[in-house]
Amino acid sequence: MxxxxxxxxxxxxxxxxxxxxxxxxxxxxxxxxxxxxxxxxxxxxxxxxxxxxxxxxxxxxxxxxxxxxxxxxxxxxxxxxxxxxxxxxxxxxxxxxxTTTPVGRLLFHVVGAVAQFEREMTTERTRAALAAARASDRRLGRPSRVNRHQYLLIQQMAAAGEPQGVIASTTGLSRAVVGRVIRGEIASRARFDELIEHDMSLPMYEECP
Structure with missing residues (x-):
C-alpha cells in the first residue's frame, strides 16, 4: 500500500x-x-x-x-x-x-446521493419549463436573425445543390447560420415552413442552366 x-x-x-x-x-x-x-x-x-x-x-x-x-x-x-x-x-x-473508514464511505455516498438528486431535480425542472412553453405556444430558443426572404432563398438554393459558402454570400448570412437553417435548427423554422406551405408564389432563385 x-x-x-x-x-x-x-x-x-x-x-x-x-x-x-x-x-x-x-x-x-x-x-x-x-x-x-x-x-x-x-x-x-x-x-x-x-x-x-x-x-x-x-x-x-x-x-x-x-x-x-x-x-x-x-x-x-x-x-x-x-x-x-x-x-x-x-x-x-x-x-x-x-473512504478507508466505514463512516467516511457512508458520508461520501451521501454526498453522491445528494448530487444525483440535484441533477435529477434540475432535469425535471427543465422538462417542466419546456412543457409549459410548448403548452402556451411560446417559441423556444433565441429569436432567429433569418428573415422570410433569406429562409426561402436558402431552401431553394440548397435544393438546387448550391454550396453553403455560395448561399451564405448570396443571403448575407454566415455559413454557420446557413447550416442551421438547412438542418432545421433555427427557432423560427415552424413559422417559416407554414408561410412556405401557403405562399411559394415568389420565385426567388433560379438555377443557372
Whole structure:
C-alpha cells in the first residue's frame, strides 16, 4: 500500500506550499506527491492523469480539498467511484472525508446521493419549463436573425445543390447560420415552413442552366 498525494494550483505563479504541508502532515511522503499547475476546469491535467493511471489496489489518494481533484461534484464522484472499483481509497483533509473508514464511505455516498438528486431535480425542472412553453405556444430558443426572404432563398438554393459558402454570400448570412437553417435548427423554422406551405408564389432563385 502506498499513500499518494495530489496538489493543484491554477498557475505557475501560485504557491502549493499550503497543500504540500497539509499532505506531509497527513503522512504522505514528499516523493509520492504530484503537483499540477492547471485550472480546475481543464478536462486533462497531466500530473493527475498519470497519477490516476498508476494507482494500484490498496493505495490511498489524499488531497487537501475536494476541489483540488474534481472539476465538479459529479466529476469528483465519478473519479472516486472509479478508484473504489479498483480498490483505491480516497481522503480529503479539509472535508475530513476518508473512504478507508466505514463512516467516511457512508458520508461520501451521501454526498453522491445528494448530487444525483440535484441533477435529477434540475432535469425535471427543465422538462417542466419546456412543457409549459410548448403548452402556451411560446417559441423556444433565441429569436432567429433569418428573415422570410433569406429562409426561402436558402431552401431553394440548397435544393438546387448550391454550396453553403455560395448561399451564405448570396443571403448575407454566415455559413454557420446557413447550416442551421438547412438542418432545421433555427427557432423560427415552424413559422417559416407554414408561410412556405401557403405562399411559394415568389420565385426567388433560379438555377443557372
Amino acid at each position: 502506498t499513500q499518494w498525494g495530489y496538489a493543484r494550483v491554477s498557475t505557475v505563479d501560485q504557491d502549493a506550499a499550503l497543500q504540500l504541508d497539509a499532505l506531509l502532515a497527513a503522512g504522505v511522503d514528499r516523493a509520492h506527491i504530484v503537483v499540477d499547475h492547471a485550472s480546475g476546469t481543464k478536462e486533462s491535467r497531466p500530473g493527475l492523469d498519470e497519477l490516476l493511471g498508476g494507482l494500484e489496489t490498496g493505495d490511498v489518494l489524499t488531497v487537501w480539498k475536494l476541489d483540488r481533484l474534481g472539476r465538479s461534484l459529479s466529476h469528483l464522484i465519478r473519479v472516486v467511484d472509479e478508484l473504489g472499483d479498483r480498490g483505491v481509497e480516497f481522503r480529503s483533509i479539509t472535508e475530513a472525508l476518508d
